[in-house]
Amino acid sequence: MTTATDTTLLDFENVEMTFPDGTVALRGVDLTVNRGEFVSVVGPSGCGKSTLLRIASGLETASDGTAKLTTDRIGYVFQDATLLPWRDVLSNVELLAELQWQTIAERRKKALDAIQLVGLGGFEKHLPKQLSGGMKMRTSLARALTLDPELFLFDEPFGALDEITRERLNDELLRLFVEKQFAGLFITHSVSEAVYLSTKVIVMSGRPGSIVDSFDVPFPMPRDPDIRYTAEFAELVGKVSHALREGHA
């Protein structure tokens, strides 16, 4: 496991989470996310993966241990797109900058840029109910991008999408990762998605969640989509899946 350095954006040390009802969600979690890293966390459902992210973002406070964030520019992408149904795409993407009291000109420019970046140009005036699931997620990504985050936190963002859409959004996300140079902490229950996207994959055990294994992903960035069909990729996916099963047992 890596240790904290001056390029560290997120540093968890022995983080524990016990909910008021006594459920222990996380136990002894050590985790760092450095600049240039894209770290995925896989684990069985209910293992506290999301709790990990909620602590990282400050939505929850760890009951023990320290969770240190060294940047205030974080992007949070929720499980669902969390768009406001009464706002069109442009206005939804502008929301976060608006909440930070940026001027209209400033936030409009950022929003339009972000919309282009996620490939939604031309859909600025569409309402969320007119969009497909994939397009909603793109809007949600664009919204997070307007804050130009140094650290992106993803809470199973593509879990509800079909395979084709999910793969396409994975490619887009990798492109953004290379282009915008943010670090990522990505929660998913798909092992192949985790391996494909990440520089490092962390495996968690079932409740109480703790880290059981960690794999560095050797494939270079930018990543060729066809890498998914190579033997090396399959082998790594196999190893991670094995660790997942072990941890679960």
Next chain:
Amino acid sequence: MSDTIKRPRRRTLGDGPGKILVWGPPVLVFAAVVGVWYFISLVILGERNFQFPPPDEVFGVFAVEKTRTDIFQAFLSTAQVALVGLAIASAIGIVWAIAMNLGRWIERSTFPYAVVLQAVPILAIAPLITLWVKDAFWARTIVCVLIALFPMVSNTLFGLQSVDRSHRELFKLQKASRWIVLSKLEMPAALPAIFAGLRISAGLSVVGAIVGDFFFQNGVLGIGALMRKYQSRLDNQELFATVIVSVLFGVAVFLIFGLIRRLAVGKWYDSAS
């Protein structure tokens, strides 16, 4: 492909061969109602049909200018009371619900009284209100407010509290103030519920205004007062005509507030109605 745009399905209402299916049934029901009305009035009651005058006699009263003016004046007076009552009920209802949403303790301590208010038999206390408030207009308006308030309070509160947890967290992550959460998240999210409440309250407000009218026989008579006058004189045709006007008024209010709701939130909010 799922990553493509969804087109809203076109509705066939009001055009093409679907038209007759849309308008046919209500027109048939209307004809049947008029038919039954004539049957009861002319065949069953016959000579004694002053208790239940046939449609032509009822609508005939509109030909008499005095009656027409009386009914129209009464309608205006009642409509005014209903409208002002609705406006006040909406304002109080929305502000009250916002206050309850801001503080759980306000909700815990005052919401039961909204329920109590709704349970008060208005018919019984309306005469009391006329004793307490001497001004006829305001006394009638108070009756109206009492009747129309509850749906506004409960619907607004429900709407404000219906906001998704993830939406709240989205705002929380940006450290949005309570006021920003209210104005940019909770209020817009509550609008569909508020408009649904407004439609219910509008209907109740009309009923409230008419009930209020019953207790004021001086000055410009409201629809309710006029009904009572006709009732006491056994002017049953006029009474029926007035009832019909008040029904049409209620239906119009229902349709108008449905339209306002559609214009306000219909674009983004899907509802079954």
